[in-house]
Amino acid sequence: MSDNATEEYDGRMLTLLQMVWGEGFLSPGGPQAVREIMSGVALEGKRVLDIGCGLGGLDQVLLTLGAAHVTGLDVAGLIVEMGQERIRRAGLANRIEIKLVEPGPLPFADNSFDIVFGKDAWLHIPDKAAHFAEIHRVLKPGGRIAAGDWMKSPGPYSRDMEYFFEMEGLTYHLVTLAEYGTLLHAAGFVDVKLEDITEIYRREAQDELARMKGELAPVMLAELGEAGNAHFLEDWRSLTVVLDKGELRPARIWATKPA
Numbered sequence: 001m002s003d004n005a006t007e008e009y010d011g012r013m014l015t016l017l018q019m020v021w022g023e024g025f026l027s028p029g030g031p032q033a034v035r036e037i038m039s040g041v042a043l044e045g046k047r048v049l050d051i052g053c054g055l056g057g058l059d060q061v062l063l064t065l066g067a068a069h070v071t072g073l074d075v076a077g078l079i080v081e082m083g084q085e086r087i088r089r090a091g092l093a094n095r096i097e098i099k100l101v102e103p104g105p106l107p108f109a110d111n112s113f114d115i116v117f118g119k120d121a122w123l124h125i126p127d128k129a130a131h132f133a134e135i136h137r138v139l140k141p142g143g144r145i146a147a148g149d150w151m152k153s154p155g156p157y158s159r160d161m162e163y164f165f166e167m168e169g170l171t172y173h174l175v176t177l178a179e180y181g182t183l184l185h186a187a188g189f190v191d192v193k194l195e196d197i198t199e200i201y202r203r204e205a206q207d208e209l210a211r212m213k214g215e216l217a218p219v220m221l222a223e224l225g226e227a228g229n230a231h232f233l234e235d236w237r238s239l240t241v242v243l244d245k246g247e248l249r250p251a252r253i254w255a256t257k258p259a
């Protein structure tokens, strides 16, 4: 694993993730996952920032839910190029802007956005206190975070978790849900609501593994070859292990910058 998380998702990984999670999606749950994060969040006419936007599939869902404009940021050049191309082809370049950024401070003025969204991307960010401080800065007063992210159980990573990270070839920086809440409060957020959805994704990941061994097997073999197919089956098996143990804990997060 590299310390530089910017270009860790290679073409093979991007192909596999979209086979399992859908075209334009690099995280689980598809459009329904975005709807669930946004239920109770007024999006009509709002300007949204999506940090770690990936290929922009979720940004298209945000538009269908009423957002006026989405700015998507990502640190991976390949992903940003592919995402920009998808959005151009969909004829949405005037409403979704995908930008390549360096990790670190956000390139926006204070009070620029109504909503900051992120889905299963902030798990790659080591300094969450600085990240939440930046989100607080660029949100308008009264603006909201609505996001999904992956957490961990308390204590050091187990060997199973380290093995899962090795299989992924990605750098994860996970904290517990309680630590996440503490960090959000420390950054100045109020109305912090955290929902652990481990049980939901635990079952979905088992279904995903079954699909990979079943209906997706021919296309996985064709696209990834024998070795790639075997690698990703083992990667997903290791994912189900850490979900079953309750050590990897997906969650939904909401928080508000005081008006």
Ligand SMILES: C[S@@+](CC[C@H](N)C(=O)[O-])C[C@H]1O[C@@H](n2cnc3c(N)ncnc32)[C@H](O)[C@@H]1O
Pocket (backbone or CB within 6 Å): 005, 006, 009, 024, 025, 026, 027, 028, 051, 052, 053, 054, 055, 056, 057, 058, 073, 074, 075, 076, 079, 103, 104, 118, 119, 120, 121, 122, 124, 125
């Ligand atoms: C699991 S993917 C999720 C992408 C997208 N949110 C989705 O659900 O399809 C994680 C994304 O976070 C991006 N990423 C990693 N570190 C980042 C950072 N510091 N700032 C912004 N994006 C980052 C990766 O390049 C990748 O596109």
